[in-house]
Amino acid sequence: MTRTMPEPPPLDPSRDALFLDFDGTLVPLAERPEAVHVPDTLIERLHRLADRLDGRLAIVSGRYIADLDGFGLGALPVAGSHGGEWRLADGEHCALPRPKSLDAAREAFVAFSAAREGVIFEDKPLGAALHFRLAPQHADASIALAREHAAGLHLQPGHEMIEVRVPGVHKGTAIARLMDVPPFAGHRPVFLGDDVTDEDGFAAVTSLEGHGVLIGPVRESRAAYRLSDPAAVKAWLAAMLEPAG
Ligand SMILES: [Mg+2]
Structure with missing residues (x-):
């Protein structure tokens, strides 16, 4: 089945909460997970956008949080290990126990x-x-x-x-957990992701009256919108920071 997947509309800064996958969404996939490079301009842009959204911007990744911290993303809220651990902007880290x-x-x-x-x-x-x-x-x-x-x-x-x-968690539970607490609770979630693991996240945001944005080629997906690659994501994020009008 061929589907039309338009580009996502701009965020509504008073209403939306933004959840971003990391690899393949914010940065291109690398041959080795540690070889990923995050440009300073992207980090600066994420923090400015987080300010614009009153803190409602979080990274939702399959990587563990200590690994993500190595990329210098700073104190953004983050769900790591597919939702097995999470940390809000106040710095408190919570994790599920490690199965034997x-x-x-x-x-x-x-x-x-x-x-x-x-x-x-x-x-x-x-x-x-x-x-x-x-x-x-x-x-x-x-x-x-x-x-x-x-x-x-x-x-x-x-x-x-x-x-x-660890069983019982996925990108959908990760987003739902963050959507239960301030500053995310009561807002409309938008989630950008590229991988099959992101489909759980697309389903979660859709059930919370938000929408998913697939990054990559058109495929069967729970996402309503699509951007072609991390460069298009960067441009979409940048457009939100341009002065209105
Ligand atoms: Mg990804």
Whole structure:
């Protein structure tokens, strides 16, 4: 089915709350998760937009928060680990407990990636991932290994990667949790994301009378709108900061 997915309307600064995925949305995907670069201009723009929205701007990522902190995003509210942990602008950090079954998965993933050139293991407080972007010939075996270790965990496929993580949370629960508390509560959520994991977020914002914005090519999606890539996101964010009229 072909769908029309128009560009999103501008934000309403008195009404909207903005939730932003990180990789593939704010910044282009990199071959290695740590190779992502966040330009100072983007960080400055996010903080100005957060001010414009009275603090109603949050990052919602599959990365863990300590990892995101390495990119110098500053004190923006953030939900990390697909909603397994969160931190508001006041700096208080909350996280779900780490399941024991993750340790066995970690051990297996470390051994697997060490034996295969180009397969990258990513350790997270509430998850373990194998990235096979650089070694697509190992994709099937990576996915099979993750399946083997998924008991009691959530198996999450992504862009050229597979992850097992703490069950019961996703981008939708992450956004819903933030929408329950100030300064987000009572506003209309808008969520921008690129990956299949962002579909839960699109569903959540739609049920809260907001809308989703897919970043990337047209596909079947719960998002109503679309921007083509992180450069288009940057331009859309910048347009909101231009003086009105
Ligand atoms: Mg993403």
